[in-house]
Amino acid sequence: MKSSPTRIVILTASYGEGHVQTSRALRQSFGKAGIEQVKIIDLMKEAHPLLNKISTKLYMKSTAASQFGFDYYGWSYYITRHAKPNNVWNRFYNRLGIKRLKQLIQQEQPDAVISTFPFGAAPLLCKSLNIPSFTVITDFSLHSRWLHPDIDKYYVATEELKTEMVTCGIAAQRIQVSGIPLREQFGRHALEDAPNKLSESFHKLDPDRKTVLLMAGAYGLKVINKMIRSLLSMQECQLVVVCGKNEKLERRLKTKYANEPFLRIFGFVDNIHELMLISSCMITKAGGITLSEALVLQVPCFIFKPFAGQEKENALYLAKKRIAAISNSTDELAVQLRHFFSKEKFASQIKQRIELIQKESAADFIVKDLIHTIRQLAHL
Known part of the structure; x- marks a missing residue:
């Protein structure tokens, strides 16, 4: 050897x-x-x-x-x-x-x-x-x-x-x-980038609004439509939807929401770390890689209907650590997000807890x- x-x-x-x-x-x-x-x-x-x-x-x-x-x-x-x-x-x-x-x-x-x-x-x-x-x-x-x-x-x-x-x-x-x-791209150095500068350069997102990043590729059109309607009703938010490789979902959403001023829809993006950096929080499934990326960039996660198996167990682990929330309906998700946005301290408390377990x-x-x-x- x-x-x-x-x-x-x-x-x-x-x-x-x-x-x-x-x-x-x-x-x-x-x-x-x-x-x-x-x-x-x-x-x-x-x-x-x-x-x-x-x-x-x-x-x-x-x-x-x-x-x-x-x-x-x-x-x-x-x-x-x-x-x-x-x-x-x-x-x-x-x-x-x-x-x-x-x-x-x-x-x-x-x-x-x-x-x-x-x-x-x-x-x-x-x-x-x-x-x-x-x-x-x-x-x-x-x-x-x-x-x-x-x-x-x-x-x-x-x-x-x-x-x-x-x-x-x-x-x-x-x-x-x-x-x-x-x-x-997910090294700790990424946190040193200026979020407002990224926001301004990334498809004209409004730096004065709280950005919710929705990783939509794994969910069906009906569920995503309910999420979008619910989230757009929150006056202080703008929504970024990433469809990944689900091209059919991307086409349908772009057609349906072409005139929404506070909604941006993307397919697959190779600079997802930039979107994470400018986001106040992220709605996602519970894959180990995605959650680890969010932890390194200190993005609070809202895990929607985690799939049974390792994803559910990942979600339960982070929820137990109080650095992620699990929801099983769009109504429950909306309640969690409104609570999250109601006070600035919630985000800072979550980020403090993330620092205790994150590895770079x-x-x-x-x-x-x-x-x-x-x-x-x-x-x-």
Whole structure:
């Protein structure tokens, strides 16, 4: 085993954008550390293309199905959440992709393998080949699939998550509280930018109004319409709606609200950090990456109808910390927002609580610690 790594493989999956974004953030930090040979591999896509196509489509459709009471993703998440490592379900998942992964490792000859998605095949195979394996958990909650006895080190978002893993039998020295890796745009330096200057340059938003950022891509047209009508009734607010890759929703909203002076509608934007910086608060779903980005930029979050599974658990964690609010109807959301805007102190109190748990430069921290850990393992 090399004492100084030069080649890294990062394993990820396309179930949502979070795992891929985390992988890219890590590759960016490895580059800054002088390690340029970093390959990101979507293992399920490489190893089981048909199964990957079906499963990713089912995952994307699960949110719509849950609205009609058929929450198959949520059911499967909670049924398997506390399963033992030798459980039949986990043994099955731990074999997925192992044949293709072995071929990829032989081809790439990495000095370490990092997983940003729970692939049991990775630590299993890496141990047999004497290659260090690492896992970056991309949520604030724990699921049994992340745990494997052969992982050399875990990187997690919070102290609470580390404590939970220790109770599951993982040695404390194998767990590092790092935060969740984010893109460079979400470094702490972003907070030093002038919000009013950004506001003026970003599509003529009014710097004298409180900006509510609505991440709308995961919600249906009917729900978004109700939200928009409710929020526009608040005299002190302006609303920015980001539809992401939901082009159909973007077209319909732009047609319907073409003459609304205090509403801006966007599709996919690559500078979402700027919109976050000028926003008083954000309405969003509860993905680990999105919430981590909001924490770094100190944006209070209102989580609307979190989807069952890790997103619901993420939402519950932040709500317990009193840095996010959960609503299950547009009426409840409107009450929460009116309460939030009623006194300036609420925003400052939330930001103070955010500072107690936020982690910055997680990707840089992980890369530095990972290189140090590889050197230690090389001398054992």
